[in-house]
Amino acid sequence: MFGELTGKLDTLLRNLRGVGKLSEDNIRASLAEIRRALLEADVNYKVVKRFISAVEEKAIGEEVLKSIEPGQLVVKIVHQEMVNILGEKIVPLAPPTGMPTTYMICGLQGSGKTTLSAKLALQAKKKQKNVKVLMAAADIYRPAAIQQLQTLGKQIDVEVFTLDGAKPPEICREAKKYATKNFVDLLILDTAGRLQIDAELMEELSDIKSATKPDEILLVVDSMTGQDAVNIAESFNKQLTLTGVALSKLDGDARGGAAISIRAVTDCPIKISSTGEKVTDIELFHPDRMASRILGMGDVVTLVEKAQETIDLEEAARMQEKLIKSKFDLEDFLTQMQALKKMGPLDSLLGMIPGMGAQLNCMEIDPKQINRIEAIVRSMTFQERHNPKVIDGSRRKRIARGSGTTVQDVNRLLKQFTAMQKMMKTITKSSKKGLSRTVAKNAIKRMGSV
Ligand SMILES: Nc1nc2c(ncn2[C@@H]2O[C@H](COP(=O)(O)OP(=O)(O)O)[C@@H](O)[C@H]2O)c(=O)[nH]1
Ligand SMILES: [Mg+2]
Incomplete structure (x- = not known):
């Protein structure tokens, strides 16, 4: 997410933090660089102006300059202002009720409406037992659009309403009638988009709005859109009075402009982050967590939540016990790697670790490697997995043959394992003081380079 922008801001803020004494000129120079980084990332110029002057107003003054850690204070101000720009607090979606609650999903073609409809449906089902969800296929223009929604509906076991001709x-309108009659709690209208905004589309959407009186009118905005995203959002908002925005494709390498500008320009809250093609890739939009990620400070809370969703907690506790006793073996190494694979793309996860955002640009993480690791560990005997020290030259050759890899691959894995073991020990030791940035950074670097 926002690789380049985050990299620049992380470096700038790190330099600021390190400064023992700050002058007005220092601060102004740093702000000028932050300003440039934001503009280069396609953030709307009015938003940049507002952001910079808000930070300047708070950062330049006796209080900051004379404080013990002026750099830290400025960083805190920058973070707080970023949160303000993104929207201060979480704004949840209207909850499902038997009325039924109706979400109208709109946006340009390809922005991610159909995908989001399914994600929202699944999320509602996960949150509330026995909730009845219905999705309506209202995109009659795009070939196979109805079929796409039906396929997703099958996948998540949600009924899809269609009406030929x-x-x-x-x-x-008919979907709402049907939903009311059948005690549906949540009705999601997957509307049609166009390549560009046109009068016909807007009229059609207005008609849908008056026919269904939706509780939420959500605009899906592709975060890769850049400057244009703001104009799109303004037009939709003018016509429909949106209740919220969902940012999609945040997993890609968007520059950040759309995400940072939209709330400030339209005054419409961002409610949802959509972060991948899978139906489970959805998060509530947390302005403070997003600000931390943008500024390279990581997002440990989301990382932990994701881990809790995908990792067996008992398993995790057992692992920790083993770590403390330094009994972490290759079997555990494999389990950890598999758990990581389940959690999603490694680079997006590492971006949530504080200080790691900037490192990612120069680091390649290959998911295929996890499959190779699995093959190698599976070719080891029980004794070898639990006591890797016994793996000598001839055993390495045998393992390589058995797993269809090379001796170099086996060597690399054993080296990686040792590095991870060491990293785990350091983290366990330093966790009482809080995970130090340098320790984590160096450990990951070591793992990436072996
Ligand atoms: N990487 C990524 N792809 C997405 C995301 N949301 C949607 N897509 C993809 O974008 C394309 C268009 O999505 P779709 O839901 O059909 O858009 P619609 O035309 O607005 O209904 C599809 O290939 C989706 O898989 C997302 O959050 N991340
Ligand atoms: Mg669609």
């Missing part, structure tokens, strides 16, 4: 407003 009808126009979108009629489809949505």
